[in-house]
Amino acid sequence: MRGHWWSCLLGLLCMPAGALLDPWTVSQNPPAISLMRVNSSAEILCSTSLSNPMGLYLLGYFQGDRSVVYVSLAEGRVTKRTVHSGFTGRVDVVPDPGTGPGCGFTLRLSLLGLEDTDVYYCKWSYFNTHTLTPESLESNGTVVIVRERDPQEQCDGHAMDLIFIVLSVTAFIVMLFLFTGAVILRCTRFKKHYRPARAIARSRPCRHQHVFPQHRGQQLPYSSRSADSLDFRGIL
Incomplete structure (x- = not known):
């Protein structure tokens, strides 16, 4: 040109x-x-x-x-x-x-x-x-x-390219705003319905109670009594 x-x-x-x-x-x-x-x-x-x-x-x-x-x-x-x-x-x-x-x-x-x-x-x-x-x-x-090419066609071609670029940029900006708005709305709803979980108290471990076994009385051969035993006290 x-x-x-x-x-x-x-x-x-x-x-x-x-x-x-x-x-x-x-x-x-x-x-x-x-x-x-x-x-x-x-x-x-x-x-x-x-x-x-x-x-x-x-x-x-x-x-x-x-x-x-x-x-x-x-x-x-x-x-x-x-x-x-x-x-x-x-x-x-x-x-x-x-x-x-x-x-x-x-x-x-x-x-x-x-x-x-x-x-x-x-x-x-x-x-x-x-x-x-x-x-x-x-x-x-x-x-x-x-x-x-005809100058008018060339100008029209440049105008169409410019319009396409402007529309592309506009569409990108709109999509970016929509995406940002969706993220903000989701975060707001999440924050509104969010309930923090309570801390669960840990149960103490059960201590095993030591049960002492009952000691049975020692059966002495001389002190044991029996229904069939003989009473020597009368004899002596």
Whole structure:
């Protein structure tokens, strides 16, 4: 894009000086920059106030002043001859009804390609009756920039990319807020219904009571009594 603007600036600075010396004799429209798309067409209107033009050239400035097309007006007859081979079959010349016969033509360039980007200007040839020599007058140029895509489509494409980025960022922010809100709500509910558990007292371990076994009386052989035993106390 920057290269195109530099081309436009150079084209405006390097316009033929004939238009500045005699701006009312020849004219060319559109004088503004034309942004064209590949395979599109550009129309350039060339007109003059000369009463006896001999011919009209359409030249390309940055391509070594190449002659795109030449329109012969000799003897009152309008004939067309394409000069540059690259424009064969791509140039239409239509007389302008708003001017006098042979004093205005619309030059239509079709099937434009990227290599056709240039500053195009009209050059009228005529016979100077004062000097008795053929002379020419050049008009202001028309900057034609050919691009792969239409500028409006490119702007629309950038706008769609920007909209997509904005929507993506917005969706991410919304999802982040929803997630954060859900976490905060869950924490709030958990805190509201939370009941701390009471400490459970540990039971002391049961101590085994030592049960002393009952000592049975020692049975002495002499003190034991029996129902069948004999009582010797009566005998003695």
